[in-house]
Amino acid sequence: MKRTLHTAGALLAAGGLLATSACGGSSGNESGGKTTVTVMTWESNATNQLIDKALAGFDDPDITVKRIDTPNGNYGDKLASLTQAKKLPDLFWCGNDTELQYTGQGLLTDWSDRLSGSGSGSGDFTTSSFVPTAMKNWKTADGKIGGVPSLMNTYGIWYDIDAFKAAGIPVPAAGWTWDEMYAAADKLHKKGAKYGLVADAMTALDGPFSASLYSLSAGGAPFADSVHQPTKVTADATYTEGVGKLVAGIKSGAVAPPGYDISSQQSLFAAGEIPMLWSGQWLAAGFLTDKPKIEYGFAPLPQVDKAATLYDAVGICTPSYTKNADATFKVLSYLDSTVWTKVLPDSPVAVPAYTAAQDAYFDALDKAGLTTVASTVKADLDAPLTMGVRFTTQWASQSNDLITAYWPDILQGKKPLSDLQTMTDKINDVIKSNG
DSSP states (O other): OOTTOTTTOOOOOTTOOOOOOOOOOSOEEOTTSOEEEEEEOOOOHHHHHHHHHHHTTOOOTTEEEEEOOOOSSOHHHHHHHHHHHTOOOSEEEEOHHHHHHHHHTTOBOOOHHHHTTOSTTOTTOSGGGBOHHHHHTTSOTTSOOSEEEEEEEOEEEEEEHHHHHHHTOOOOOTTOBHHHHHHHHHHHHHTTOSOSBBOHHHHSTTHHHHHHHHHHHTTOOOSBSOSSSOSOBOOOHHHHHHHHHHHHHHHHTSBOOTTOOOTTHHHHHHTTSOSEEEEETTHHHHHHHHOOSSOEEEEEOOBSSSOEEEEEEEEEEOBTTOSOHHHHHHHHHHIIIIIHHHHTTTOOOOEESBGGGHHHHHHHHHHTTOHHHHHHHHHHHHOSEEEESSOOSTTHHHHHHHHHHHHHHHHTTSSOTTHHHHHHHHHHHHHHHTO
């Protein structure tokens, strides 16, 4: 699972995508008069089996729920082909960017009336039932909601307790600073680690957003004033200072450079070869299964003054041509409010955006002894300052091209820090031209 999977989000790919039949389109009536609601996930085989078991408990005599197995290949590619063919299932897993873009294009059913409590069948499944930040970011500028957030990615630093002890360094904890993180990375590197810190979140395409947390925490301007409806991007003195420290860390060898192969970073961390790894809470579920050889923990991202973190929620979307909106909404409500409470005890991959379902996730972490994961996720949910992980706009690819042209070279010293201003000026031109 990679957080940089732009088209369809990045959660819950611990075991790869399930491969069998093609998708079958939207809901319809069976011969017996029952409505069939189709569901497509990007989950692993094991998680899909847990979802199927939970869906078996859906009790409505007029509705049949059918999960459509996802074919081999990239979920985003399959989603695009089904979108073009107008054969999307009634409910499909989607990223925040996909939901906003599809809703803006009129491709999704707008649930805003039902979620406000004014529509029929909403019950207690309303916008107020969700983490406020998650639901806010699933609304378009005109208030439409083409899907609901289901699970939230939270981010932090996975650390090898054994490596820290051997190097005589205090383990990371809430409130630790960026300077402490870079100092620890440097010492771990000098003690023999190839890199003390692997943080592709800062060195890859989404890096300018993650690096923005330094500035945000210190009272400076964030890289973007919004990832959904941006009016400008900024690289002020505080932001530039933070990027400069990252550049220094890469130059010294303490931090892995842009282009570092991250495909095996989870297994390398579990084997004790990466002492610090910037990643998300989703690794916990895999660690429970694979049993790393090391003693490990998960700490909040560092700060300068105030705690600052990234926000990112994936969810479930519905095409505009679903044939039975009432039935589909009932299943959607059940998926978000009940299915996760049955799945997460065996596969605690992420905290639900639907607040009433969160206890199942935290209880599972506590039962597994993952106390640092639970405390860090809670700290992320309570963080006063947040930054989105990427632009969710239609023109995001234009910005990505500019980031690709400047960010890696700046971090590796091939371009000066002053080119941060050049990069932001060019992105601001894109924003203005698309405004």
